[in-house]
Amino acid sequence: MKIFVLNSGSSSVKFQLIETDQQRIDSHSDLRLATGLVERIGAEDAIISFESVATRDFERHVQAVFDHKTAISKIIALLEQHEIVGKSAPIEAIGHRIVHGGERFSASCLMTEETAKVIEDCIVLAPLHNPHNLKGYYVSKELFPNLPQVAVFDTAFHQTMPPEAYLYALPYHLYKQHQIRRYGFHGVSHRYVAYRYRQITGAEREKTNLITCHLGNGCSITAIENGISVDTSMGMTPLEGLIMGTRSGDLDAAIVIYLMLQEEMSSSDVTNLLMKQSGLFGISGESNDMRQLMTSMVQGNARARLAIEMFCYRLRKYIGAYTAALGRVDALIFTGGIGENASLIREKTCERLEGLGYVLDRERNQAVKEGEISAPVSRTKIWVIPTNEEVLIARDTYRTILGIPHH
Numbered sequence: 001m002k003i004f005v006l007n008s009g010s011s012s013v014k015f016q017l018i019e020t021d022q023q024r025i026d027s028h029s030d031l032r033l034a035t036g037l038v039e040r041i042g043a044e045d046a047i048i049s050f051e052s053v054a055t056r057d058f059e060r061h062v063q064a065v066f067d068h069k070t071a072i073s074k075i076i077a078l079l080e081q082h083e084i085v086g087k088s089a090p091i092e093a094i095g096h097r098i099v100h101g102g103e104r105f106s107a108s109c110l111m112t113e114e115t116a117k118v119i120e121d122c123i124v125l126a127p128l129h130n131p132h133n134l135k136g137y138y139v140s141k142e143l144f145p146n147l148p149q150v151a152v153f154d155t156a157f158h159q160t161m162p163p164e165a166y167l168y169a170l171p172y173h174l175y176k177q178h179q180i181r182r183y184g185f186h187g188v189s190h191r192y193v194a195y196r197y198r199q200i201t202g203a204e205r206e207k208t209n210l211i212t213c214h215l216g217n218g219c220s221i222t223a224i225e226n227g228i229s230v231d232t233s234m235g236m237t238p239l240e241g242l243i244m245g246t247r248s249g250d251l252d253a254a255i256v257i258y259l260m261l262q263e264e265m266s267s268s269d270v271t272n273l274l275m276k277q278s279g280l281f282g283i284s285g286e287s288n289d290m291r292q293l294m295t296s297m298v299q300g301n302a303r304a305r306l307a308i309e310m311f312c313y314r315l316r317k318y319i320g321a322y323t324a325a326l327g328r329v330d331a332l333i334f335t336g337g338i339g340e341n342a343s344l345i346r347e348k349t350c351e352r353l354e355g356l357g358y359v360l361d362r363e364r365n366q367a368v369k370e371g372e373i374s375a376p377v378s379r380t381k382i383w384v385i386p387t388n389e390e391v392l393i394a395r396d397t398y399r400t401i402l403g404i405p406h407h
């Protein structure tokens with residue numbers, strides 16, 4: 001089945017066209033046909049990037065794109081021009097990445113008016129994402145009224161967390177009244193690498209405990225017990241938890257009050273500070289990009305070193321905490337731009353974890369792109385697995401339409 005995977009944001013639309021079916025899922029041979037994005041939607045000089053995977057044709061256009069409908073129409077036109085889709089090989093379904101499903105969605109589901117209404121109700125929880133995700137759906141529906149569409153949520157995987165993990169120690173009525181609780185995000189990525197680990201090793205889902213670290217611009221870590229998420233580091237919003245590119249992760253909530261009083265900062269000033277000016281960028285004063293910081297550290301930049309040390313230290317503490325939460329861990333998995341590529345970060349993070357049973361193999365850690373990087377003596381396996389969120393969205397879209405159960 002040819003599936004159009006859409007990630008529709010406020011000023012950008014990312015897409016992939018993926019061919020998948022049960023046999024391809026089982027043999028891990030889903031086929032990426034095209035990929036690309038439209039950036040700066042709303043501007044005269046929006047950028048359209050498009051790649052046909054088979055022919056390696058790459059195109060980049062700078063032109064006015066004022067709305068999401070134009071952006072998606074341009075993508076479809078390029079797919080047709082390149083003869084990747086057409087009358088004899090049409091798009092058969094559309095899968096949407098939806099950031100917040102609140103407590104209502106614990107799995108991917110068909111996009112209906114009712115689904116859209118619930119996603120709309122969740123806007124209050126993700127005002128920067130859900131409205132734009134929905135725009136992607138409404139435009140797709142207009143362009144392809146007869147195609148089945150599926151919603152795949154970042155939060156759904158974590159709906160299995162028990163109350164002791166998802167509640168904040170605030171007055172209980174705030175949970176009931178305002179749904180203030182931890183939801184977790186990056187569920188598509190955590191789920192993908194957990195599945196991939198079991199697929200490669202043949203481990204049984206119901207008997208496998210994993211800790212998965214998604215380290216990209218946003219970072220989160222998840223404890224997976226017998227196949228289900230039992231704790232994760234992001235909370236009610238994607239601000240909580242690990243140190244990220246520009247986000248602070250965990251901090252004493254009283255700092256917010258202090259800044260508002262002492263610096264007379266407004267709520268939007270503080271939001272901007274914590275979301276956009278903090279994390280690796282805030283500490284280093286230089287960059288949110290781990291590659292850049294690693295280069296600066298080698299050149300002797302002390303603040304870049306500090307940012308990296310803090311990043312790894314926070315992550316190590318979480319691995320310790322989740323090891324305790326799970327009791328027994330079969331494998332620790334690194335993924336995301338940093339997790340997949342930065343062997344130095346994996347090495348620094350695993351320092352001092354030997355006592356907990358995690359021993360990295362230095363050579364494997366440098367060399368392996370997908371597979372085990374732990375030493376034979378390691379009680380717990382350590383793995384690196386490249387994530388592929390788009391493929392999981394395509395697979396869920398296929399399985400949801402056909403009513404095939406999926407994990």
Ligand code: ADP
Nearest residue numbers: 215216217218288289290291336337338341342
């Ligand atoms: P996003 O969360 O936006 O999908 P990615 O998963 O692509 O982001 O991760 C981006 C991060 O990965 C950046 O900090 C980038 O520096 C880092 N990264 C990518 N490649 C490497 C590399 N080879 N070595 C170190 N860090 C890398």
